[in-house]
Amino acid sequence: MKPAKKPKTTVSTHGEIRIIGGQWKRSLLPVAAKEGLRPTPNRVRETLFNWLGQDLTGLACVDAFAGTGALGFEAASRKATSVLVCEQDPSLCRSLIGLRTQLAANNIQIIQGDAIAQMGRLAAGSVDVVFLDPPFQSDLFMPALKAASRITKLGGFVYLESDRVWTNEEIAPLDLTISRQGKAGMVCYHLLQKG
Secondary structure (H helix, E strand, O other): OOOOOOOOOOOOEEEEEEOOOOOOOOOEEEEEOOOOOOOOOHHHHHHHHHHHOOOOEOOEEEEEOOOOOHHHHHHHHOOEOEEEEEEOOHHHHHHHHHHHHHHOOOOEEEEEOOHHHHHHOOOOOOEEEEEEOOOOOOOOHHHHHHHHHHHEEEEEEEEEEEOOOOOHHHHHHHOEEEEEEEEEOOEEEEEEEEO
8 A cells, every 4th residue: 555645745836036136146936836926026126135235234125925935035235224024825835944054044034924914013103124016906005005114113114016016105194205216117116215
Protein backbone atom coordinates (compact mmCIF):
# COMPACT_ATOMS: atom_id res chain seq x y z
CA MET A 1 0.00 0.00 0.00
CA LYS A 2 1.36 3.43 -0.98
CA PRO A 3 1.79 6.04 1.75
CA ALA A 4 -0.63 8.98 1.51
CA LYS A 5 0.77 12.03 -0.21
CA LYS A 6 1.46 14.98 2.03
CA PRO A 7 -0.66 18.02 1.21
CA LYS A 8 1.21 20.94 -0.31
CA THR A 9 1.71 23.82 2.09
CA THR A 10 3.28 26.23 -0.35
CA VAL A 11 1.51 28.95 -2.29
CA SER A 12 1.47 28.36 -6.04
CA THR A 13 3.55 31.10 -7.56
CA HIS A 14 3.20 33.21 -10.64
CA GLY A 15 6.85 34.18 -10.58
CA GLU A 16 9.28 36.11 -8.45
CA ILE A 17 10.45 39.67 -7.95
CA ARG A 18 13.67 40.86 -6.37
CA ILE A 19 14.39 43.21 -3.51
CA ILE A 20 16.25 45.99 -5.31
CA GLY A 21 18.26 47.63 -2.54
CA GLY A 22 19.71 47.41 0.95
CA GLN A 23 21.07 44.46 2.89
CA TRP A 24 18.83 41.87 1.14
CA LYS A 25 19.39 43.25 -2.37
CA ARG A 26 18.68 40.60 -5.02
CA SER A 27 16.74 38.36 -2.58
CA LEU A 28 13.72 36.83 -4.29
CA LEU A 29 10.11 37.38 -3.22
CA PRO A 30 7.57 34.85 -4.52
CA VAL A 31 4.56 36.25 -6.38
CA ALA A 32 1.54 34.06 -5.69
CA ALA A 33 -0.87 33.20 -8.48
CA LYS A 34 -3.71 35.22 -6.92
CA GLU A 35 -6.26 37.28 -8.77
CA GLY A 36 -5.65 41.00 -8.31
CA LEU A 37 -2.16 40.59 -6.81
CA ARG A 38 0.07 43.22 -8.42
CA PRO A 39 3.56 43.61 -7.02
CA THR A 40 4.84 47.18 -7.21
CA PRO A 41 7.03 47.26 -10.35
CA ASN A 42 10.82 47.40 -9.87
CA ARG A 43 11.08 50.78 -11.59
CA VAL A 44 8.42 52.26 -9.30
CA ARG A 45 10.05 50.84 -6.17
CA GLU A 46 13.42 52.21 -7.27
CA THR A 47 11.90 55.66 -7.81
CA LEU A 48 10.04 55.56 -4.49
CA PHE A 49 13.15 54.69 -2.48
CA ASN A 50 15.16 57.33 -4.31
CA TRP A 51 12.51 59.80 -3.13
CA LEU A 52 12.56 58.49 0.44
CA GLY A 53 16.32 58.05 0.58
CA GLN A 54 18.10 54.71 0.50
CA ASP A 55 18.80 54.59 4.24
CA LEU A 56 15.66 54.38 6.40
CA THR A 57 17.53 53.89 9.69
CA GLY A 58 15.38 54.98 12.63
CA LEU A 59 12.11 55.02 10.70
CA ALA A 60 8.92 53.16 11.60
CA CYS A 61 6.95 51.95 8.56
CA VAL A 62 3.65 50.24 7.81
CA ASP A 63 3.04 48.18 4.67
CA ALA A 64 -0.76 47.96 4.47
CA PHE A 65 -2.33 45.63 1.88
CA ALA A 66 1.12 43.99 1.66
CA GLY A 67 0.50 41.24 -0.91
CA THR A 68 4.02 40.11 -1.84
CA GLY A 69 5.47 42.34 0.88
CA ALA A 70 7.74 44.04 -1.67
CA LEU A 71 7.40 47.53 -0.18
CA GLY A 72 7.73 46.42 3.46
CA PHE A 73 10.72 44.17 2.78
CA GLU A 74 12.38 46.93 0.72
CA ALA A 75 11.99 49.31 3.69
CA ALA A 76 13.32 46.71 6.13
CA SER A 77 16.22 45.93 3.79
CA ARG A 78 17.13 49.62 3.99
CA LYS A 79 17.34 49.38 7.81
CA ALA A 80 13.94 50.75 8.85
CA THR A 81 13.78 50.24 12.62
CA SER A 82 10.36 48.58 12.41
CA VAL A 83 8.03 47.54 9.60
CA LEU A 84 4.49 46.41 10.31
CA VAL A 85 3.26 44.29 7.40
CA CYS A 86 -0.52 43.80 7.15
CA GLU A 87 -2.09 41.24 4.81
CA GLN A 88 -5.56 39.74 4.95
CA ASP A 89 -4.98 36.61 2.83
CA PRO A 90 -3.84 33.68 5.04
CA SER A 91 -1.70 31.97 2.36
CA LEU A 92 0.08 35.23 1.51
CA CYS A 93 0.71 35.79 5.22
CA ARG A 94 2.28 32.34 5.54
CA SER A 95 4.53 33.16 2.58
CA LEU A 96 5.54 36.49 4.17
CA ILE A 97 6.30 34.79 7.49
CA GLY A 98 8.47 32.23 5.69
CA LEU A 99 10.35 34.99 3.91
CA ARG A 100 10.88 36.89 7.16
CA THR A 101 12.35 33.73 8.72
CA GLN A 102 14.55 33.04 5.70
CA LEU A 103 16.01 36.56 5.79
CA ALA A 104 16.10 36.76 9.61
CA ALA A 105 14.23 40.04 9.19
CA ASN A 106 13.75 40.80 12.88
CA ASN A 107 12.62 44.36 12.14
CA ILE A 108 9.44 43.07 10.43
CA GLN A 109 6.19 42.23 12.22
CA ILE A 110 3.55 40.45 10.13
CA ILE A 111 -0.13 40.64 11.04
CA GLN A 112 -2.91 38.83 9.23
CA GLY A 113 -6.05 40.93 9.09
CA ASP A 114 -7.75 44.05 7.85
CA ALA A 115 -5.13 46.74 7.16
CA ILE A 116 -7.42 49.67 8.01
CA ALA A 117 -8.41 48.08 11.33
CA GLN A 118 -4.75 47.38 12.12
CA MET A 119 -3.81 51.00 11.42
CA GLY A 120 -6.67 52.01 13.71
CA ARG A 121 -4.90 50.23 16.59
CA LEU A 122 -1.71 52.28 16.19
CA ALA A 123 -1.06 55.50 18.07
CA ALA A 124 -1.66 58.77 16.24
CA GLY A 125 1.53 60.25 14.79
CA SER A 126 3.58 57.10 15.47
CA VAL A 127 4.70 56.12 11.95
CA ASP A 128 7.20 57.75 9.57
CA VAL A 129 6.14 56.07 6.31
CA VAL A 130 2.93 54.24 5.36
CA PHE A 131 2.76 52.25 2.11
CA LEU A 132 -0.78 51.98 0.67
CA ASP A 133 -1.56 49.74 -2.29
CA PRO A 134 -5.22 48.69 -1.93
CA PRO A 135 -6.93 46.52 -4.56
CA PHE A 136 -7.54 48.84 -7.52
CA GLN A 137 -11.23 48.01 -7.96
CA SER A 138 -12.10 48.63 -4.31
CA ASP A 139 -13.63 51.42 -2.24
CA LEU A 140 -10.79 51.22 0.29
CA PHE A 141 -8.71 54.17 -0.91
CA MET A 142 -10.26 57.00 1.13
CA PRO A 143 -10.68 54.95 4.36
CA ALA A 144 -7.06 53.77 3.99
CA LEU A 145 -5.81 57.31 3.41
CA LYS A 146 -7.71 58.56 6.50
CA ALA A 147 -6.22 55.79 8.65
CA ALA A 148 -2.74 56.37 7.25
CA SER A 149 -2.89 60.13 7.74
CA ARG A 150 -3.89 59.70 11.39
CA ILE A 151 -0.87 57.50 12.22
CA THR A 152 1.70 59.41 10.14
CA LYS A 153 4.02 61.81 11.95
CA LEU A 154 4.06 65.46 10.96
CA GLY A 155 6.48 65.65 8.02
CA GLY A 156 6.16 61.89 7.44
CA PHE A 157 5.04 60.25 4.20
CA VAL A 158 2.21 58.16 2.80
CA TYR A 159 2.96 56.29 -0.42
CA LEU A 160 -0.19 55.69 -2.49
CA GLU A 161 -0.43 53.37 -5.47
CA SER A 162 -3.60 53.59 -7.52
CA ASP A 163 -5.12 53.12 -10.95
CA ARG A 164 -5.72 56.87 -11.22
CA VAL A 165 -4.08 60.18 -10.39
CA TRP A 166 -5.08 61.75 -7.08
CA THR A 167 -5.17 65.53 -6.59
CA ASN A 168 -4.21 67.84 -3.74
CA GLU A 169 -7.86 68.94 -3.55
CA GLU A 170 -8.96 65.37 -2.76
CA ILE A 171 -6.40 64.77 -0.04
CA ALA A 172 -6.21 68.27 1.49
CA PRO A 173 -8.90 67.48 4.13
CA LEU A 174 -6.59 64.68 5.37
CA ASP A 175 -3.72 67.12 6.00
CA LEU A 176 -1.75 65.50 3.16
CA THR A 177 -0.15 67.09 0.11
CA ILE A 178 1.39 65.51 -2.97
CA SER A 179 5.17 65.71 -2.71
CA ARG A 180 5.91 63.68 -5.86
CA GLN A 181 4.04 61.50 -8.30
CA GLY A 182 4.55 59.39 -11.38
CA LYS A 183 2.98 56.85 -13.71
CA ALA A 184 4.22 53.50 -14.98
CA GLY A 185 1.83 51.72 -17.32
CA MET A 186 -1.53 51.54 -15.54
CA VAL A 187 0.01 52.30 -12.13
CA CYS A 188 -0.19 55.86 -10.75
CA TYR A 189 2.01 56.38 -7.71
CA HIS A 190 2.12 59.27 -5.28
CA LEU A 191 4.31 60.29 -2.37
CA LEU A 192 2.14 62.30 0.01
CA GLN A 193 3.51 64.33 2.91
CA LYS A 194 1.74 64.89 6.23
CA GLY A 195 1.35 68.41 7.52
